[in-house]
Amino acid sequence: MNTQWMIKTHGDPLGTVREFTKLVWKTFDLERMVVPTNGKAEDTGPHFIDDSDGLEALSPCTPLMPINAAKLIPELLEKDSKKIGAMLRPCEMRTLFEMTKQNGLNTDKLLTLSVDCLGTLPTDEYQWRVERKGSPKKLTQEALQFSRQGGIVRYRYRSACQVCISPQATKANINIGILGLPVRQHALITINDESLAERLNMAEFAEGKIDADILEGHQRVIARLVQRSENTRERIANGLAELLPENVATLIEQFESCGDCSTCMDVCPLCDIHYPQRTEDGRFQESDVTRWLISCSGCGICEQACPQHLPLTIIFNHIQSQLAEEFDYQAGISTDDLLPII
Ligand code: SF4
């Protein structure tokens, strides 16, 4: 059962998210966390934090996503014995869901947090904007200023963000809503487990009753973003129709022109689990590629890394939609859905 709370941000939404995350750390006696931080362009990525003081650098709204942080989770779970935390973007949470299903990754020791995503920029655009603004912090603050409207410069976002199926934080144990909200005054916290809410003493921490108008604004902006993404996805897919593979077998033929490159597979967290193997004739196995792409979360990290700059987000999304229909399976929705046997 969901439990939703409104919290006051006192003019400092980022500071409030940091303080709240510190409360989470203390309440659940976390040993370590993987979180996005607000560093320089070259190191603004997920960082491991061993001490709650390190959360001062926490910055979940920095518009840069160098890797899909879900890739770090299996190692983290293996290494640490106590409870660990991870703050993940919505597409990283979708990836984690698929990872738990693909290889039975046990996440009992993991506590997840997620914040509504304001979108991320390609690295060169991010660097240019940071230089223009003066610091990553200022760029992040600018993005937050527009969170009520759903973010800024969407047409400049990574293509994965322009076609994101959902930027809303809903899948983590603890989800922080900022989209469509007056974030200098309020944020929304949704906890997917009543016992966690009780341990956090949310009744005391939160404001009390949720304002219906504010909640309506939050849902309206998210619905608009999702619709806009869908329209953009359709428009790009139509424009690239000639490039889109007909099916998995045709995609494998396209991979053949990539030579020895396998970067998109190397950077994808889901490929850690089902790395497509080549057959004797050098082709990838159709079943492996199917198992990989049926779970695709649309994070776009593969496209970001592709040395040939291929529009992989749309290509993989096109294949995934076909597989979703064929196998009646939607990726990243729930950990309860069974993966189809392929
Ligand atoms: S794909 Fe969606 S959730 Fe992921 S970074 Fe882009 S907007 Fe955020």
Ligand code: SF4
């Ligand atoms: S295939 Fe690409 S878009 Fe899909 S989950 Fe992997 S890295 Fe993300």
Ligand code: SF4
């Ligand atoms: S990263 Fe690009 S060039 Fe490399 S295998 Fe993937 S699609 Fe081909």
